[in-house]
Amino acid sequence: MLLFRGPHWDRGLGGEELQEVMNNVMAWFDGLNQRGKIKAGQPLAPQGRIISGTNGAFVVDGPFAESKEAVGGYLLLEADDFSEARDIARSMPALRYGVSVEVRPVLGECPIFARHPDIVRRAQERVGRVTQPLAEVAA
Amino acid sequence: MSTTTIKSDYLLLFRGNVWDRGLSPAQLQKVVSDWMAWFERLKAEGKCSGGHPLEEQGKVVSGRNGHIVADGPFAESKEAVGGYFYLQVAGENEAIEIARQCPGLEYGAVVEVRPIADICSVKQRAEEYSPGQFAGATT
Numbered sequence: 128m129l130l131f132r133g134p135h136w137d138r139g140l141g142g143e144e145l146q147e148v149m150n151n152v153m154a155w156f157d158g159l160n161q162r163g164k165i166k167a168g169q170p171l172a173p174q175g176r177i178i179s180g181t182n183g184a185f186v187v188d189g190p191f192a193e194s195k196e197a198v199g200g201y202l203l204l205e206a207d208d209f210s211e212a213r214d215i216a217r218s219m220p221a222l223r224y225g226v227s228v229e230v231r232p233v234l235g236e237c238p239i240f241a242r243h244p245d246i247v248r249r250a251q252e253r254v255g256r257v258t259q260p261l262a263e264v265a266a
Numbered sequence: 267m268s269t270t271t272i273k274s275d276y277l278l279l280f281r282g283n284v285w286d287r288g289l290s291p292a293q294l295q296k297v298v299s300d301w302m303a304w305f306e307r308l309k310a311e312g313k314c315s316g317g318h319p320l321e322e323q324g325k326v327v328s329g330r331n332g333h334i335v336a337d338g339p340f341a342e343s344k345e346a347v348g349g350y351f352y353l354q355v356a357g358e359n360e361a362i363e364i365a366r367q368c369p370g371l372e373y374g375a376v377v378e379v380r381p382i383a384d385i386c387s388v389k390q391r392a393e394e395y396s397p398g399q400f401a402g403a404t405t
Contacts, residue, residue, distance in 0.1 A: 130347065217327050
């Protein structure tokens with residue numbers, strides 16, 4: 128999974144330059160799509176909420192819109208291996224304007240759960256049959 | 267009388283990848299069971315179309331032509347995205363209600379609720395610069 132961070136990379140770009148980079152981003156996306164490398168992917172609306180605390184007691188606006196860390200969208204790739212995913216990330220045309228791309232392998236099992244296999248086994252017995260750990264996202 | 271519900275899509279990003287530290291076996295057993303049951307229930311109700319845990323180790327790509335490839339996110343981070351659910355719900359209130367049910371919240375997990383956007387916010391701003399230039403784009 129690619130997480131695109133820093134959704135305000137277009138600040139300060141002139142109309143012409145912005146158009147060129149947007150064209151390049153779209154061509155990049157279409158090329159990946161045509162090669163069957165994209166399983167799913169969407170932009171995220173900037174305004175969201177951050178939930179924390181027991182029973183979700185705290186609900187605040189977030190993430191901070193100007194943040195370079197904020198996730199602006201994602202792509203779920205069908206890559207042969209990690210290096211292909213990394214190379215796809217490196218070919219993202221907006222990198223030079225300050226976007227960063229986090230490349231994260233998708234797992235069948237949660238790594239937190241994986242630290243506690245006996246507990247997970249007992250939980251599975253309790254919950255009943257657990258379907259394929261986490262199903263694919265609808266494209 | 268039948269009612270039609272228009273569904274909107276949200277991404278829940280689960281943040282924090284070490285919230286299991288220091289929990290007793292009984293607490294772990296409960297949170298793991300509850301989390302699995304929660305995911306299964308949301309899928310059965312048609313409110314969650316999928317999701318994945320993410321491997322803890324990834325890379326963060328940045329800079330012109332992606333010349334900076336760093337390990338990341340930090341292995342022990344309260345901010346790191348550990349996984350996600352894809353929700354199809356009636357609206358933001360329902361997405362927030364579901365996020366507040368996350369069994370990891372009382373142990374410090376944080377849930378970011380983000381609406382899926384129809385159009386990338388950068389592209390939207392680019393459209394405002396030069397209307398019509400970006401019509402028909404597929405991203």
